[in-house]
Amino acid sequence: MVTISINQKLVGTRKSYETIGGRGFVSTPSKLRNWKKIVLTIVIVFQLTVLVIPLGLLTYDTFLLRSGDFSFDNLTLQNWIGEANPDYNDGQPGVLLNARIWKSAWNSIKLALYTALFTALLGVILGYAIVKGRGTRLSRWVEQLAYIPYVIPGIAFGAVYISMFAKKIGPLPSLYGTFALLVIVSVTKHLPYSSRSGVSAMMQVGHELEEAAMVAGAGVWKRWRSIIFPLTRSGFVSGFLLTFITTMRELSLIILLVTRETQLLASQTMWYVENNLDQMANIVIILLVLITVTGDAIIGRLGKGSLQKGLGA
Amino acid sequence: METTITIKNLTKNFGNVMALDHVNLVIEPGTFVTLLGPSGCGKTTLLRCVAGLEDPDDGEIYIGDQLIFSHAKGISVPPGQRNLGLVFQNYALWPHMKVEQNITFALEIQKMPKDEMKKRVKESLKEVQMDGFEDRYPREMSGGQQQRIALARMLAYRPSVFLMDEPLSNLDARLRMDMRAELKRLHHISGATTIYVTHDQVEALTMSTRIAIMKQGVVQQFDTPDKIYHFPVNLFVADFIGNPKVNLLDGKVSGKNVVDIGSFTIPVDTSRASGEVVVGIRPEDIAILEHPEPGTVEFSAYSVLPSGADSTIVARLGTTELTVRVMGITKIKMDDKIWLKFDAKTLNLYDKESGNLVSCNN
Numbered sequence: 005m006v007t008i009s010i011n012q013k014l015v016g017t018r019k020s021y022e023t024i025g026g027r028g029f030v031s032t033p034s035k036l037r038n039w040k041k042i043v044l045t046i047v048i049v050f051q052l053t054v055l056v057i058p059l060g061l062l063t064y065d066t067f068l069l070r071s072g073d074f075s076f077d078n079l080t081l082q083n084w085i086g087e088a089n090p091d092y093n094d095g096q097p098g099v100l101l102n103a104r105i106w107k108s109a110w111n112s113i114k115l116a117l118y119t120a121l122f123t124a125l126l127g128v129i130l131g132y133a134i135v136k137g138r139g140t141r142l143s144r145w146v147e148q149l150a151y152i153p154y155v156i157p158g159i160a161f162g163a164v165y166i167s168m169f170a171k172k173i174g175p176l177p178s179l180y181g182t183f184a185l186l187v188i189v190s191v192t193k194h195l196p197y198s199s200r201s202g203v204s205a206m207m208q209v210g211h212e213l214e215e216a217a218m219v220a221g222a223g224v225w226k227r228w229r230s231i232i233f234p235l236t237r238s239g240f241v242s243g244f245l246l247t248f249i250t251t252m253r254e255l256s257l258i259i260l261l262v263t264r265e266t267q268l269l270a271s272q273t274m275w276y277v278e279n280n281l282d283q284m285a286n287i288v289i290i291l292l293v294l295i296t297v298t299g300d301a302i303i304g305r306l307g308k309g310s311l312q313k314g315l316g317a
Numbered sequence: 318m319e320t321t322i323t324i325k326n327l328t329k330n331f332g333n334v335m336a337l338d339h340v341n342l343v344i345e346p347g348t349f350v351t352l353l354g355p356s357g358c359g360k361t362t363l364l365r366c367v368a369g370l371e372d373p374d375d376g377e378i379y380i381g382d383q384l385i386f387s388h389a390k391g392i393s394v395p396p397g398q399r400n401l402g403l404v405f406q407n408y409a410l411w412p413h414m415k416v417e418q419n420i421t422f423a424l425e426i427q428k429m430p431k432d433e434m435k436k437r438v439k440e441s442l443k444e445v446q447m448d449g450f451e452d453r454y455p456r457e458m459s460g461g462q463q464q465r466i467a468l469a470r471m472l473a474y475r476p477s478v479f480l481m482d483e484p485l486s487n488l489d490a491r492l493r494m495d496m497r498a499e500l501k502r503l504h505h506i507s508g509a510t511t512i513y514v515t516h517d518q519v520e521a522l523t524m525s526t527r528i529a530i531m532k533q534g535v536v537q538q539f540d541t542p543d544k545i546y547h548f549p550v551n552l553f554v555a556d557f558i559g560n561p562k563v564n565l566l567d568g569k570v571s572g573k574n575v576v577d578i579g580s581f582t583i584p585v586d587t588s589r590a591s592g593e594v595v596v597g598i599r600p601e602d603i604a605i606l607e608h609p610e611p612g613t614v615e616f617s618a619y620s621v622l623p624s625g626a627d628s629t630i631v632a633r634l635g636t637t638e639l640t641v642r643v644m645g646i647t648k649i650k651m652d653d654k655i656w657l658k659f660d661a662k663t664l665n666l667y668d669k670e671s672g673n674l675v676s677c678n679n
Contacts, residue, residue: 212409215370220423220474221397230422234413 059293066286083283094279099287105272112252112269113295115183119190120248123198126191127243128236131202147199154196158257165189166260181263189261190251197250198243205239206232241307245300252296269295319346320381320477320510322367327376329362329534336362337373338534344527349504349511351521354531355557360514361482363531367512368403368480369396380478397426401478402471402509406486408463410455416442416466417451423474441473442466444503461492468503479504479511485520497524518558522546530554547599548665552672555597555665561629561640564598567669576666580635581614584661589676593669600642602663605630605649606656613656618649632657 036043065071069080069092080086081098088097099105130150137143153161165188169179179185209232217227233240255270262271269292276285322344329337336359344350352360365371367378369385372393378386380401385394396403410419417438424434442448445465455463464484471479484500485493501524504511515521521528522542529539530553538550549555555563570587571577576596583596606613616632616639623629628647632639632655639657649655666676 210407210409212405212407213411215368215396216403216405216409216411217422218370218396219368219401219403220470221426222422223397226426231411235411 062286063290066283066290068283071282083287093281093284096279096281096284099284099291104267105269105288105291108267108269108272109291109295111183111266112292113299115186115190115268116248116251116299118187119194119251120244122187122191123194123247124202124240124244126195127198127200127202128205128233128240129202130195130199131204131206131236131239132232134199134203135206147203150199151196153193158193158254159260161189161193162257162260180261181265183266186258186261186266186268189257190247190254193254193257194247194250197246201239201243201246202236205236205242208239209235237307241303244307245303248299248303249296252299253292319508321346321379322478322510322512323377323379324363324367325377325379327363327366327373327378329359329366329371329373335534337366340376340534340536342529342536342539344510344512346510347508348526349501349513349524351513351515351525351528352531353515353518353521353528353557356516357533358531359534360516360531362534364480364482364512364514367399367478368401369394369399399478400476401480402474402476404464404467404471404479404481404484406483408455408460408467408487410463410467410470412455414454415451416447416453416455416469419455419466420470420473423470427474437473441469444472444506445469445499461488461496464488464496465499468500472503472507475507477509479507479509479513481511481513483515484513486515486517493520500524518560522558530557548674549597550674552595552597552667555667559599561600561642564596564600564603564639565667566596566598566637566639568594568596570594574661578637580637583659583664584612585664585666586661586676587666590666590668594675595667595669595672597665597667598639598659599663600629600640602660603639603641604658604660605632605641605643605647606658607649607653609656610658613658616655616657618651618653618655621647621649621651623647630655 064074066083067079067081068074069078069082082089082092084098085100086092086098087101088095096102130146134143134147137146156164165185166180168176169185171180172178179188213231213235214227217231222230253270255274258268259271259274262268269288273285273288273292276282276288322342324340324342324344327337327340328335338359340359340363342350352363354360362371366373366386367380373386373388375388376386377384377388380399383394384390384392385399386392411422414422420438420441421434424437429437438451439448442450445468447462447465447469450458450462450466455466458466464487467484481500485496488496497520513521513524522545525542527539527541528545530537530545532553538545538554540548545554546558549558549563552565556565566578566583568576568578568583570591571582574584574587576583576585576587576594578596585596587594609615614634616634618630619633619638620631621628622631623646625646627645628643628649630641630643630647630649632641641657665674667673668675
């Protein structure tokens with residue numbers, strides 16, 4: 005709470021600058037000149053060490069029959085597409101042949117999409133409310149409230165939700181074991197990020213753009229649809245993507261809440277690791293990465309449009 | 318399109334700051350009224366209250382016969398239903414829409430037929446001399462062009478009231494001159510009652526039918542540019558209007574129609590004044606002579622600043638400093654002896670304590 009307040013003091017009281025005014029703007033890439041090669045090398049080396057090499061090793065590992073033996077005759081596709089065989093992997097079939105995995109993958113995608121959609125929508129609406137009321141006590145209060153999930157560890161958050169929704173308490177329905185509960189907890193957990201991106205997207209839109217629409221006779225719905233939403237679409241998309249990606253790989257938050265029916269890919273990795281099937285856990289991770297990257301690309305493509313054209317981005 | 322705007326007892330507070338303090342104005346149909354004052358005087362707040370973007374804490378506003386705001390009766394007509402157009406300081410064009418969409422936005426809301434809309438877009442672009450710009454995005458145009466589009470957007474739906482919030486202050490000096498002429502012309506053609514907010518006195522003096530000078534939420538004077546310039550009702554207005562600034566001299570009424578400044582006296586009508594007063598003299602109302610004459614006062618030229626069309630001379634006598642303005646390039650040089658002549662008919666006399674005008678010889 006203290007750090008949130010400090011952040012608000014620092015960011016909130018400073019004069020904020022609207023970048024999407026009624027005027028256009030031109031982007032100016034900075035020229036690196038001689039630094040170009042050096043910067044490029046640093047970036048490449050960095051990416052190799054933190055990204056390419058670990059992912060490569062992880063992928064290689066999934067083709068090993070016995071973990072840790074890197075010899076050529078130890079290579080196999082058993083972990084990926086092998087029939088169930090009591091001699092290997094405790095009789096577990098290859099990951100791609102396992103119906104449970106496909107169901108989990110579908111659950112993960114569904115959860116990530118729903119969560120991203122609701123979170124991004126809430127983020128934009130919260131951002132609007134916070135920016136409009138900037139300086140008032142209510143606005144500060146709402147902003148702080150949206151931040152609280154940020155400081156609570158995921159696993160503790162899951163525990164709280166278990167006790168809240170395990171059985172019907174007053175108006176709270178019993179949601180344990182339902183998919184809805186996973187969505188609710190994920191949305192709440194990601195609200196800090198999306199409200200942040202909602203606030204920054206809203207801050208960039210000059211208030212007179214909405215006022216001009218008011219004077220032109222546009223009602224609330226028309227203003228949102230034609231002015232506010234198109235102009236904050238990049239904020240919405242980035243909130244959506246961020247939530248989509250983090251929800252896909254979120255483990256600690258949902259580990260206590262998933263049941264047989266609501267298994268997710270992330271919780272499947274946990275199950276494989278618990279059963280000493282590291283190679284298969286790695287396959288699930290690769291699947292996760294592939295789904296996430298593909299989703300990211302598709303959403304990113306869909307999110308582009310007239311806005312980028314109009315704003316010259 | 319002849320619409321009166323009546324503002325009664327309008328009051329607006331922001332926290333402890335009184336932005337509008339019981340403002341009363343009647344804006345005659347078809348006039349061009351400027352709200353002028355230093356920043357924070359409440360001029361923009363007043364405009365926003367008329368537009369409906371701000372709800373006052375008290376008072377009433379009428380546009381024509383329609384009561385559009387009343388605190389007592391709980392009426393606040395939404396901005397879109399007040400039949401007014403608003404031009405913003407930073408244009409406020411919607412950056413994700415082309416010029417055409419920017420203009421048709423309001424027309425679509427009014428459910429205007431497509432071909433009528435097309436006609437209106439063409440007409441309004443022509444009126445601001447921007448024909449052929451339908452397919453541009455705002456960022457593809459210069460500031461001046463964007464402001465013209467903002468004007469076209471307002472003209473297209475033909476509101477009976479134009480509201481403008483410092484529309485020229487983001488433009489460079491030269492463009493501002495052109496746009497002034499353009500705006501005055503547009504007002505002349507459309508006949509729409511116009512409220513124009515600015516802190517630029519030249520803009521106000523050159524364009525307005527009447528000017529309302531504001532300070533701390535109070536209208537100080539609401540009058541024609543001529544009256545505002547020549548007969549400011551108080552020291553604030555006198556000091557605010559005019560460049561170079563008016564000369565304000567502290568003095569005492571020392572006899573019938575004589576004010577003692579200290580080192581010299583000035584002839585002025587003192588029939589309604591007594592005691593401590595301030596004499597207001599516009600720099601161009603002082604005559605400079607190169608030889609003494611009866612009724613002149615000897616000064617020395619402290620500084621001479623010719624600027625082509627006119628010259629400004631700073632004259633000194635002891636600690637008294639006067640700014641004098643003469644037409645053309647003056648022959649006077651620095652440290653020359655000069656003799657100043659005051660014309661009682663052009664002087665204004667203010668009460669020192671209240672700062673109010675007590676006599677103006679008109």
